[in-house]
Amino acid sequence: MSTILDVKRMETFYGKIQAVRGVDFTVKQGEIVALLGANGAGKSTILKTISGLIRPAQGSIAFMGEDLTKKEPHTIVEMGVVHVPEGRRVFGGLTVTENLELGSFIKKKDKAKLAQNLDMVFQMFPRLAERRKQMAGTLSGGEQQMLAIGRALMSEPKLLMLDEPSMGLAPIVVIDIMKIIKQINQQRGTTILLVEQNAKAALKLAHRGYVLETGSITMEDSAANLLADDNVVKAYLGVH
Amino acid sequence: MEFHLTTDIFVQQLINALIVGSFYALIALGYSMVYGIIKLLNFAHGDLFMVGAFVGYTVLAKLTGTGESLLGMGLAFVIAMIVTGFLGMGIERIAYRPLLKAPRLSILITAVGMSLVLENAIMAGYGAKPYIMPVTLPTDGFSLLGAKITYAQIGIIVFSAILMIALQWFVHRTIYGKAMRAIAIDQTASSLVGINVTKVISLTFFVGSFLSAAAGMMNASYYGSLTFTMGFIFGMKAFTAAVIGGIGNIRGAMLGGLMLGVLETIGTYQFGGEWKDVFAFFILIVLLVVKPTGLLGQKVTERM
Amino acid sequence: MANMRISNLHLQFGGLTAVNNLSFDIPDHAVMSVIGPNGAGKTSLFNMITGFYRPTRGEILFDGVNIVGKKPSQITAMGMARTFQNLRVFPNLTVLENVMAGMHSRTKQGLVGALLRTPGHRKEEAWIRQVAEDCIRFVGIEAYTDRLAKNLPYGAQRYLEIARALAIQPKILFLDEPAAGFNFSEKQDLIGLIGRIREAYRIPVVLIEHDMGLINKVSDHIMVLNYGQKLAEGTPQDVLNDPRVIEAYLGKEEEDEAV
Amino acid sequence: GNPDGAKSASGSAEGSASGKEIKIGMMFALSGNEAKMGQDMKQAAELAAEEINAAGGINGSKIKLVAQDDACDPQTATAAANKLVSEGVTAVVGGYCSGAAIPATGVFHQNGIPTVITAANSQKIADQKFPEIFMINGTGVHQAQMATEYMVNKNQAKKIAIIHDNSAFAKDLGEVTKKQVESAGGKVVVFDAVNPDETDFSSLVSKLKQAQPDATYWTAYYKGGGLFIKQFKQQGVSGIIGVGDGANDKMLIDIAGKEAAEGTFITNSPTAEFLPEAKKFIDDYKAKFSQEPGPYSALQYDGIKLMADAIKRAGSTDKKAITEALAKTDLKTLTGQVSFTPQGTLMKSNFVVLQVKEGTFAPSK
Amino acid sequence: MENATKQTVVLNRPKINAKSSALAALMVLAAFFPFFAGPYWLDVGFLAVFYIVLGLGLNVVVGYAGLLDLGYSAFFAVGAYTTGIFMTQFQMNFFLALALSGIFAAVAGFIIGAPTLRLRSDYLAIVTLGFGEIVKISAKNLEFTGGASGIYGIMSPFPAPSTFMGITINNLTYCYWAILVLAVITIIASKRLGQSRIGRSWAYIREDEDAAEAMGINRVRSKLAAYSVGALFGGLAGSIFAVKMTAIAPESFNFMQSVMILLAVILGGLGRISGVVIGAIIVIVLPESLRDLNKLIHLDVDIDRYRFLIFGVALVILMIFRPQGLVPESRGKE
Ligand SMILES: Nc1ncnc2c1ncn2[C@@H]1O[C@H](COP(=O)(O)OP(=O)(O)OP(=O)(O)O)[C@@H](O)[C@H]1O
């Protein structure tokens, strides 16, 4: 497996606050990699830095060999890196369908593809199909999350970065979403970088995982090993 | 003196209202689009209407020189609209873009600043006197139900309608239009679906300024003269029109423009010219009290 | 002590029925959880109780008074406090100022007092400050007291909302997904906080959550909503093993449940 | 503050100039809508001062002109007026907008500065009863008389329409005219207003068309006036049309279009080209600025000459003396013989009625 | 819990720090300004201080409560006209007229506020703009407001001009002092309001109306209070303005005036008192000081033609380099 994403010595600041302190990690083609860590550890910041929403102060981010650190977010999307941000951020005043259409903005010339991808998303999330014409802003929290993921899939990303996709979802939907993530990974070969608080679900899905603490990576291992690790269990998984 | 509404007067007044309303609507569109996308009350927008007229005038004065040339007129329109469109983009680039992330009202200041700059630059360059259009629209026409209607009036209404329909199509049917609406809602999320946000904002300014210039040129050629202050009052009226329709809403801007034209006409007719603005604003306030988001503006329900 | 009875509550959005003929009581001194699939109408229910949505029909009796039609501010003044599912802190104000907001309905100084800085005014200001600081300490975010709310980590913002709600000195507390985005150990902290709230304030706490581990630990009573209707109600034990609830909401994973 | 301003301010305490220089202040709009008028007036004043200085100045002192922008706005006008006071001007000559002139004259009065208002002619300026203020343009009352005389008596118009633009000056003139028309036996069938800066008057014109006036009188400015005449003629409203002196500018004809403007009457103080005495003025003006003089250039030119005359007669730069001398003025100027009433207005108005003939203003028969 | 907290009352005493003593020094300096400024700079000084009061009044509405108001000049018009009419028509005592002006303006604020409270900020902007125009046009058209030429002959209520230390103390000087006193009062009032329960309720509404409502804040009452307080300041300032001008005309209360006041509020830093003070001074002094530019740069250009062009450019540049306003935000340290 070749490395699709290679992050080296990434440091990111919000003004004077340093949120990411020299992080190194890689994601290989076809993998699901989980990024775990407490609130405020810097997980979202890492994703934001990769997708170009914030510029890193230091370090490099290579996606398929190309450096992303100086690229605009839209260019990064065009290269195949799509970020589903924390808090869903669907376009509230637009309909479900319009949200999805915008998801394929970079493929705007290909009408057939658009229709095909719409079908795919509606199949994956029948609940959205029922609500094609509803304003996204009035969807329930879970519905919005589905829409956010669906929107990202519309551009057929090579690397999909999901920031807490299970947040606020009913357990049954979480199970569904996790299945869907797996399905996206297996059937479409999409590489996935997954940030999750629901560590157990994430690690069951992932091939490998990283644990982040206050801006630095403190652990890196296969998902199976992490699931078995004492510290991880105590902090992130809990014992029943 | 008794005034009773006869058919001829009614038709005549309706045409008057439509003409003025078209100008308002075309400017209101730019107001509304810019407001919609970056929540800026672009005070300089009315001045672009004026600049458009001046660009067109200059082209006509330099190029055609003599006689009434329809071709020259067409050329002047096209150049005025494009040049003003680029000027609008340039203003966005210089004065607004650096402030897109700053507190919302600070960008209002640069907008006021740009308005002063445009108005006073034209005055410095052209002087304070009014200019006479070298080519004016023909005044022949026909009579309809006793009212006198010129071909130029029909032309203005039709041309405005075409522009507005084209814009409507652009915003609601094309992906760029949807991108504009998406940016209006959430810039970050828009960039995450691959929209080049700065480019689309630029495009919005181009389109808005382009339409404004069209209105400016039509206005100058219809009335035959132009001055460097003509943008102010139109800007204010267009802003009003945009809000009547529901600011940020394209169809609303058109409707608002036409409605303001009608309101002013009724106001003049019923209450006299000195009260017509009071009448129009009064109706506006009543309307907003009854329907707080304007005629077509929709309330975006925020979820708790 | 608070006593809330909801009867035949109904909410319609155009063609969509968000809450359908719902009746239930909020028991005293209890932690009650409202669970149910996404879009079941849980948040809408909160919105109706706190006055943000007006029910299409039905009654909400609070201490015997029907509060339907009252403004949110009036309902808050009566002793209802809530947090929001999508964080609604005041972003550009400090944590302290945020929490002081809760004291608004408990105080009364107006223009004149403020302008003249009357002794009454100063005393009340000091009191507001004091309560706010206590609440901040109570939820444990005192380290952030003077920071702008928007610069707080997500979790701290959730706690801030709780502190702000507590400053209202409520008779009932409504929490909409307070643990969303928390990891396991953070959830444990929150469970601890809810326990402390019920001890210190002795008020009913009603919460919406999707985390079964947490629900299981804190609730005395659970109500399940589905398509705006009550699907089940009872003790955690009964409800969480109810096959209808499992089918509609919990789902079955191959092995055990996600936390 | 500005060190320069502070310095000149301290020098201004006595308000008198050095023996070498007499500062005469001027104020009119140099920015904003009326900027063109201000520029025209400023140039004319420069010409006058140049002539006076070339002839040896006043009692040996040279005139120095100081112009300030009042932007035709009351608030800016008082700042401008106080600026002139600070600069230590001996006297002030200027004023185009009544709205700005009213508060500004208050400042001049408070500082005892003799002032000749050259163009602004609202009756209210005189009504303030400030002894230092003199007006050399005829006031609204004079003008309304001319207009009424022309419309009602000469053209037997019975039904009169009066249109103003709600500015201080135009509305006053409209109202005075209305009164005069009514006492002359005419009937004002429409008394209405437009907004300054507006371009579309069609709905008002439609209203006029229905009222069928015998004469319509526009008391506002030339920009709107031109458009008004154009739309008036386009819709074929009945009766004759005329304008007041606010519309006194050749641009009126250009804006209206030659054909539409034909026959329009105008009431105003004679512009330079109708005064044989003014031929030299026009030539000099053209030579110096390569422009035609503006409609109020001659009045401003006269104002400077008049003030120079008063200072000369006063024999000093003492403000009281100058004010007294001004009150006793009896001088032949380009625009006629000037002497003042006790209110400081013209003893004898020099209003005339002109008419547009083949694209220019010409004396009406 | 309630009892425990009620006992420990800490009174926050005003601290005399460097900032407030600097401010006091500045005030004394301002009070003596007439002694080293000529009438022109005194006039400009009056306008600047006048704008400080207006700016602070508008700041209550825009800066504190977050309600965009584009028709603020209407309130100062109400104040100016009230004073003008009562003093010229009824020979009313100035101080009585001043009080009445404040009250009438506050009532006007209430009237415009009441029907429009459901509106979100930008719709409010147009309603206030419309209200401002309605007030201006009505003043132009109505008889008792003196029509288009307004009211003139407002007599100075102050002692006759006298000379003191070689300086003439006249109506302008007294008006300057009067507006300065009003400015000091306004500054203190703004500051106190900002730090009070009601001031915080404005901030909550500005930040998030729904959340504020959930905290028990009656948004209607709170907004009305903001409008009325803001209008009150405007009305008082307008009253002094009328006396200073001796004549008032509708043109003084146009849309551009409202915009300039708004500029003053935002330029220095929205919501910050020192920001408003500096913003007001810039908005007035910058264009005025350009009158003297010719003398400074020894260029023979017609500067008046470019005055507002330069002002416009300056506004753009200032904002680009200081987007948060000229006075930096000091709160919420990291
Ligand atoms: N916009 C911002 N301005 C200032 N500081 C910020 C901002 N966003 C995040 N931070 C800070 O950066 C740090 C890392 O935040 P980040 O959002 O990346 O954490 P996270 O691991 O995603 O946490 P969570 O699980 O809560 O989402 C935190 O301390 C947070 O307070």
Ligand SMILES: Nc1ncnc2c1ncn2[C@@H]1O[C@H](COP(=O)(O)OP(=O)(O)OP(=O)(O)O)[C@@H](O)[C@H]1O
């Ligand atoms: N303002 C509104 N306009 C239209 N529909 C609405 C509105 N608010 C809620 N709804 C709809 O009502 C239904 C119930 O929504 P609600 O937010 O109460 O769900 P919920 O149970 O809180 O879901 P979640 O767990 O995802 O937060 C949803 O289908 C939603 O789309």
Ligand SMILES: CC(C)C[C@H](N)C(=O)O
């Ligand atoms: C005709 C003009 C000289 C009148 C002048 N504009 C005034 O306001 O009085």
Ligand SMILES: [Mg+2]
């Ligand atoms: Mg995060």
Ligand SMILES: [Mg+2]
């Ligand atoms: Mg919910």
